[in-house]
Amino acid sequence: MSHDIVEKWLKAWSLSRKLPLPVRYKSGFKVEVGEERQKIRYVFSELNHDFIELSKQIDKPWTYLKVCASPDEVKNTVSGKWIIQPPGYMMSCFGPMKNSDTNLCEGYRIEYEKYNSTTVIKIIAENGELASIGRIVLVDDLAVYDRIVTEEKHQRKGLATFLMRELEKIALSKGITNNFLVATEQGKRLYESMGWELYSNYTSIVIPGI
Numbered sequence: 036m037s038h039d040i041v042e043k044w045l046k047a048w049s050l051s052r053k054l055p056l057p058v059r060y061k062s063g064f065k066v067e068v069g070e071e072r073q074k075i076r077y078v079f080s081e082l083n084h085d086f087i088e089l090s091k092q093i094d095k096p097w098t099y100l101k102v103c104a105s106p107d108e109v110k111n112t113v114s115g116k117w118i119i120q121p122p123g124y125m126m127s128c129f130g131p132m133k134n135s136d137t138n139l140c141e142g143y144r145i146e147y148e149k150y151n152s153t154t155v156i157k158i159i160a161e162n163g164e165l166a167s168i169g170r171i172v173l174v175d176d177l178a179v180y181d182r183i184v185t186e187e188k189h190q191r192k193g194l195a196t197f198l199m200r201e202l203e204k205i206a207l208s209k210g211i212t213n214n215f216l217v218a219t220e221q222g223k224r225l226y227e228s229m230g231w232e233l234y235s236n237y238t239s240i241v242i243p244g245i
Contacts, residue, residue, distance in 0.1 A: 037080070038062075038080040040177065040215065040234075041064070041078060041079075041080040041103065042057070042064060043174045043175060043177045043179070043215075044125070044174075044177070044179055044215055044217070045057045045064050045066065045078050046174050047152070047172035047173075047174045047177070047179035047181065048066075048172075048179070048181060049066055050151050050152050050153055050172050050174075051153050051170050051172050051179075051181040051182065052068075053150070053151070054066060054067070054068060054069070055067050057078070060077060060085075060089075061085040061089075062079065062080075062081075062083060062085045063077055063078055063079035063080070063085060063086065064077070064078045064079075065077050065078075066078070068099075070097075071097070072097050072244070073097055073099055073241075074095070074097045074098055075098045075099070076098075076099040076100075076101060077089060077098070077099070077100050077101065078101045078102070079100075079101070079102040079103070080102075080103050081102070081103060081104070082102050082103075082104040082108055082109065082112060086100065086102050086112075087112050087113070090112075090113045090114070090117060090240070091114070093242065094116070094242065095242070096241075096242045096243055096244035097241065097242070097243070097244055098241065098242065099239055099240070099241045100113075100117070100239070100240050100241075101237065101238070101239045101240075102237075102238055103125065103235040103236065103237055104236060104238055105236040105238060106119050106122055106236070106238045108238075109238045109240060113240060116242055117240040117241065117242060118240065118241055118242070118243055119238065119239070119240050120238075120239040120240065120241060121219065121220065122220060122236065122237075122238065123217050123218065123219065123236075123237035123238070123239065124217065124218045124219075124220075124223050124233055124234075124235075124236065124237060125215070125216075125217050125218075125233075125234040125235040125236075125237045126215070126216055126217070126218050126223065126226050126227075126231045126232065126233055126234055127213070127214065127215050127231065127232060127234040128214040128215075128226075128229070128230055128231040128232070129212065129213050129214070130212055130230075131203075131207075131212065131230075132199065132200065132203055132214070132229045132230050132231070133228070133229050133230040134196050134200070134228070134229050137193055137196045137197045137200055138193075138197070139158070139194075139197050140192045140193060140194060140197075142160065142161045143158050143159065143160055143161070143166060143194065144158070144159050145157065145158055145159070145201065146159055152172050152173050152174065153170050153171070153172045154170065154171050154172075154202070154205050155168065155169070155170050156168070156169055156170075156171075156198055156201050156202055158189075158194050158197070158198060160189065164186070164189075165186065166185065166186055166189035166194055167183075167184065167185040167186065167189060167194040167195060167198050168182070168183075168184055168198075169181070169182065169183040169184070169195075169198045169199070169202055170182055170183075170202075171202040171203075171205050171206060173205075173206065173209060173211060176211060176213055177211070177213050177214075177215055178202075178203075178205075178206035178211045178213065178214050178215070179215050179216065180199065180202055180214065180215070180216040181216065183195060183198065183199065183216070183222065185198075195225055196225070196228075196229065199226075199229060214231070215234070216231075217237055218231075
């Protein structure tokens with residue numbers, strides 16, 4: 036797993052959410068998230084001594100440890116106070132995506148918003164409802180796609196595929212063809228259909244609050 040890519044992805048993740056940029060913590064990174072159920076997150080590109088020692092030191096709830104490793108690997112190295120979260124998948128697409136001929140379903144329109152290095156694309160239904168939304172953040176030579184969501188009642192209309200293609204156009208306009216994201220189990224299937232490949236497993240653990 037590329038330490039450099041993890042750093043760029045985490046920087047993009049922070050920019051997307053308007054959070055402080057990550058700082059180095061030993062061989063990993065730290066972000067002050069500041070949310071009620073996620074105070075801090077530590078991210079490591081590999082399961083190593085620094086990750087294991089940090090997992091022993093932390094006792095406060097809602098601090099997340101995240102690492103490019105499988106859930107089974109992590110489970111075998113941390114104590115039972117940590118709860119493993121649903122699996123994540125770091126995915127890459129180093130080149131044009133598939134499904135380039137997708138059109139926007141009738142009855143929808145798109146809106147754009149920009150802040151820092153982030154562009155937000157929203158797909159709006161005729162009644163004004165937000166149907167789908169996604170973000171792209173450009174960090175050096177990497178395009179990071181973030182928080183791609185289609186509301187349930189608007190699914191299975193090709194909106195997410197269209198949205199991804201529109202986001203990709205922003206990267207291509209800057210000459211960037213290195214695409215990266217972290218997917219859920221459900222999202223992974225969509226991205227694979229568009230030519231994305233698994234780059235690394237991504238496992239999160241947390242001590243929940245009472």
